[in-house]
Amino acid sequence: GENVEQHPSTLSVQEGDSAVIKCTYSDSASNYFPWYKQELGKRPQLIIDIRSNVGEKKDQRIAVTLNKTAKHFSLHITETQPEDSAVYFCAASKNTGGFKTIFGAGTRLFVKA
């Protein structure tokens, strides 16, 4: 069935280093790819998103890249800070042929001070 695979499941980096999280999706009709950050005990909140007509998007220390041919997209966090520690979820969404949003299983990021 359709799915989104997210790697790694856990990532530990030193403060100031970069962190990269990768997702692969199976449904080629997906055309919207959001990333959510969920701090411990809190609700998921959108941090960045990208649509299928764009290859890369950047917002300060956060960037997302999309390769539609390969069906994968990645989240890049530069100059990581302890407050970046959280669980990050990617998702692939479409609204053609029926609405569907599939979330990845999540990546727990630890930023060590």
Add this chain to the structure above:
Amino acid sequence: NAGVTQTPKFRVLKTGQSMTLLCAQDMNHEYMYWYRQDPGMGLRLIHYSVGEGTTAKGEVPDGYNVSRLKKQNFLLGLESAAPSQTSVYFCASTPKIGLTEAFFGQGTRLTVV
């Protein structure tokens, strides 16, 4: 502006009991969703609604029912709770179907014993 509010925040049920989770949003969003979050499985869609009076099944609808009698409210019902329904439940809303930021409620932690 409260955004998306879920009631209750915590609940313990005995197997076979029933309950209703309430989601309320004050952003005049057309679309509302119920997800469950389980460790290592990301967020899975239970049911969703594209407008007042309409509902549709998501990935994991079995054992749940929903109603959208008012635009601002989306109710999730468990008729006969099972231990497999132990999870954290999130409600979300979007102004358009799927391809925009989802605003999440704070979550309901449900334990079925």
